[in-house]
Amino acid sequence: MTSILTPAQRASFDRDGYILVRGFFDPEEAALLKRAMEADPAIRDNLYNRNDAKGATTKMVTWNHPGNSVYGMAVRSEKMVDTMEDLLGGEVYHYHSKLTAKDPLEGGAWEWHQDYGYWYHNGCMFPYMASAMAALDETNRDNGCLQVLKGSHHLGRIDHGLLDGDQVGADLNRVEQAEKQLETVYAEMAAGDVLFFHCNTLHRSDQNRSENRRWTMICCYNAARNNPYREHHHPRYTPLEKVANGAIKKAGLKFSDATHEGAFLKKAAAPAELTKKVGASFAQN
Numbered sequence: 001m002t003s004i005l006t007p008a009q010r011a012s013f014d015r016d017g018y019i020l021v022r023g024f025f026d027p028e029e030a031a032l033l034k035r036a037m038e039a040d041p042a043i044r045d046n047l048y049n050r051n052d053a054k055g056a057t058t059k060m061v062t063w064n065h066p067g068n069s070v071y072g073m074a075v076r077s078e079k080m081v082d083t084m085e086d087l088l089g090g091e092v093y094h095y096h097s098k099l100t101a102k103d104p105l106e107g108g109a110w111e112w113h114q115d116y117g118y119w120y121h122n123g124c125m126f127p128y129m130a131s132a133m134a135a136l137d138e139t140n141r142d143n144g145c146l147q148v149l150k151g152s153h154h155l156g157r158i159d160h161g162l163l164d165g166d167q168v169g170a171d172l173n174r175v176e177q178a179e180k181q182l183e184t185v186y187a188e189m190a191a192g193d194v195l196f197f198h199c200n201t202l203h204r205s206d207q208n209r210s211e212n213r214r215w216t217m218i219c220c221y222n223a224a225r226n227n228p229y230r231e232h233h234h235p236r237y238t239p240l241e242k243v244a245n246g247a248i249k250k251a252g253l254k255f256s257d258a259t260h261e262g263a264f265l266k267k268a269a270a271p272a273e274l275t276k277k278v279g280a281s282f283a284q285n
Contacts, residue, residue: 003086004079013087017153017201020187021194025074025134029248030192033217034136036070037099042256046264047101051166056108056207059101062265063256064235066094070251075219076243080132084221087196088128091224093240095119095129096265101215102144107208109144111169114152115220116199117160118168123230127157128223129199133216135189142210146195146203150183153200170202178202233265 003010004021013019025033037043049057066072074080075097084092102108116127139145155178163169187195197203208214222228227237 002078003083005083005086010086013196013198016150018148018150018185018187018195018197020189021196022190023192024079024194025192025248027192029074030134030136032070032248032251032253033074033134034191034215036253036255037136037215037217039253040069040255042264043099046266048266050108052108052110052207053163053167054109054207056106058108058110059103060098062096062098063263064094064096064265065238065263066097066240067257067263068251068254069256070248070254071097071217072256073243073247073251073254074134074217076240077245077248078242079245080219081221081240081242083196084130084132087130087198088221088223092221093224093235093238095220095222096234097217097219099215099217102205102208102213104143104208104211104213107144107214109207110203110205111163111167112149112175112202112204113160113167113169114158114200114202116157117170119199119222119234120157122232122234123228124222124226125229126223126226127153127199128226130221131197131199132219132221133187133189133195133197134219135191135193136215136217137191137213139187139189139214139216140210141186141188141206142208143212143214144205144208145189145214146187146205146216148185148187148195148197149178149202150185152178152182152202153198155200155202157200158202175202
């Protein structure tokens, strides 16, 4: 196992709940991922919308199994998997990946949330989970880059509920207090940069108010030892076959293959326990 992180970066992740790695994918790799996402019919045909509280929309597509496409090679590459295994302390498997596409002047916002705020309800007992957000475009404050609350993973899991629009977010009272005590960091990234963040790190993003789109690919991983105790819409432990880093360029513009059949989620899915809650009730407590 060869993590790309230095000891200082590894310590930074433990302290802050995230680490931004510049140039994780080189320009050729980043260009291949971007072009594949733009041209793959399976991506286009499986897009769905997520609305924010003001009705602005983020387009998304989610898939459970990485397959042999160029973006499957990126997810399975040694540098990605080994780094995740370093961060999570052992073997990992692919939990799911997604494209989040914020179009110019209309891409929606995301409210403060933790990924484990959802995944806990899928039967994942421990927060041995993390995500890697790869920038396909330049992401900045104007087009709605990701924001993280530095060190918020130390808060543990926060209650989540249904908010205005069709998003699930964290307890508004708890978030308000966390914002007073923790630094908000804007993860401005160039194409090919990757932000690794812990599943309990609070994160959000603004609407895209610019004339430049903001596309990112988010790859989510779970520790093999954290196999969910029940079936749900993302996979239970499935051994992940790592590939050499060179497999990304070797794949070229390879699109989704037969292993993706039925793997794309047709719409957003939230655990039933969360859809029963009303976000406004947080503000009344």
